[in-house]
Amino acid sequence: MVRVGVVGGGQLARMMIPAAINLGFDLRVFAESEVCSARAAHTVVGDYANAEELLAFATDVDVLTFDHEHVSGGVLSTLTDRGVVLYPTAEALALTHDKAFMRSTLSALGYPQPRWTVVDGGPIPQQEIDAVGGFPLIAKKPVGGYDGKGVRQVNVVDDLSDWLEEGPLLLEEKVNFRRELSQLSARNSQGDWIAWDLVQTLQENGVCAEVIAPAPDLPLGLTHLAGDLARNMAYDLGVVGVFAIELFETQEGQLLVNELAMRPHNSGHVFTELSVTSQFEQHLRAVAGFPLGSTRSLTSYGVMVNIFGQVDEAGARAAYKADPDVKIHDYMKEARAGRKAGHVVVVGENHQDLVARCKDAAARIRQPDYDGDHE
Ligand code: ADP
Numbered sequence: 100m101v102r103v104g105v106v107g108g109g110q111l112a113r114m115m116i117p118a119a120i121n122l123g124f125d126l127r128v129f130a131e132s133e134v135c136s137a138r139a140a141h142t143v144v145g146d147y148a149n150a151e152e153l154l155a156f157a158t159d160v161d162v163l164t165f166d167h168e169h170v171s172g173g174v175l176s177t178l179t180d181r182g183v184v185l186y187p188t189a190e191a192l193a194l195t196h197d198k199a200f201m202r203s204t205l206s207a208l209g210y211p212q213p214r215w216t217v218v219d220g221g222p223i224p225q226q227e228i229d230a231v232g233g234f235p236l237i238a239k240k241p242v243g244g245y246d247g248k249g250v251r252q253v254n255v256v257d258d259l260s261d262w263l264e265e266g267p268l269l270l271e272e273k274v275n276f277r278r279e280l281s282q283l284s285a286r287n288s289q290g291d292w293i294a295w296d297l298v299q300t301l302q303e304n305g306v307c308a309e310v311i312a313p314a315p316d317l318p319l320g321l322t323h324l325a326g327d328l329a330r331n332m333a334y335d336l337g338v339v340g341v342f343a344i345e346l347f348e349t350q351e352g353q354l355l356v357n358e359l360a361m362r363p364h365n366s367g368h369v370f371t372e373l374s375v376t377s378q379f380e381q382h383l384r385a386v387a388g389f390p391l392g393s394t395r396s397l398t399s400y401g402v403m404v405n406i407f408g409q410v411d412e413a414g415a416r417a418a419y420k421a422d423p424d425v426k427i428h429d430y431m432k433e434a435r436a437g438r439k440a441g442h443v444v445v446v447g448e449n450h451q452d453l454v455a456r457c458k459d460a461a462a463r464i465r466q467p468d469y470d471g472d473h474e
Pocket of ligand 1 (some may be wrong): 109213237239245246247248249271272273274275279300302305347355357358
């Protein structure tokens with residue numbers, strides 16, 4: 100029996116559980132607490148910053164994978180040196196640890212990105228501001244940001260001073276994008292690769308709020324461009340597992356890479372209902388060296404809307420009653436304002452109709468008390 104260990108007990112690990120059951124894999128989770136989202140799996144509680152604890156966990160599995168990207172490079176290299184099979188590898192994960200490192204790696208490989216530069220302390224030379232097209236620009240903390248935390252629009256140089264005290268900053272051109280897209284694909288340890296349809300994502304306050312799959316009104320050229328980009332990147336970066344490329348579609352119809360995730364991603368949740376193979380099943384197949392599943396869509400469109408704060412049980416019942424096509428995924432997390440608590444998906448023929456139905460369901464499910472700022 101294939102034994103897969105997942106570091107992190109969040110919703111991504113949780114959603115790997117049904118896939119593992121169907122595949123007949125033994126899924127074990129190394130979680131930060133017993134009350135984690137993935138508690139339905141065989142769970143070991145430990146500290147992912149402690150290499151010895153992770154090594155002990157890894158002795159019982161064939162391959163170690165991740166629910167999050169927080170395990171440090173030092174711990175990852177200790178695991179690799181001690182013979183633990185990690186997918187994604189420490190090298191691939193390094194790209195998600197540091198946005199400045201990701202930008203320089205992708206630039207060296209010739210991938211299209213927003214103009215960028217790194218500044219370290221003030222005063223910032225005018226040429227650095229000019230290099231990213233002047234104000235307004237986007238500043239990012241290279242390390243530790245997520246869900247829009249650590250990303251800020253900067254209109255005047257003074258807007259940067261508090262962050263500069265904390266360390267170097269990545270400055271980027273503010274892309275006047277037409278929309279944001281995400282390309283999900285997977286590569287297995289034999290080197291086979293497959294992509295899902297390119298999806299459209301809508302961010303609110305820097306957090307993914309809504310996904311439409313496939314992205315409506317896509318010129319065929321962009322579909323091919325995104326697919327080629329993902330395939331080339333999967334090989335160039337030695338990716339094993341599911342990975343997501345967040346993209347900007349510019350007004351001129353170009354694609355620019357915003358970010359990478361070396362794991363199943365919020366923008367791919369829709370494929371659980373839409374596609375023959377979910378991203379969670381595909382990730383497990385990929386890291387276990389199994390043949391990859393078909394990514395063919397079962398119907399024309401799928402829409403996903405995130406629920407923040409808490410999934411209200413009475414609201415969920417009301418949403419199911421109002422629309423039997425609605426699928427609700429409750430991450431069973433402790434309620435917290437702005438935290439991703441679950442999502443809804445509806446699949447069908449007309450994407451506008453699906454968006455309306457997802458929003459209607461989400462409005463019933465949401466607890467207004469917890470709908471504050473996104474975490
Ligand atoms: P996080 O790692 O916190 O998710 P991202 O780098 O993905 O941060 O940025 C979050 C959001 O901020 C993006 O989805 C996009 O809406 C906006 N954003 C990020 N970089 C740029 C940019 N260079 N130009 C315009 N908008 C941007």
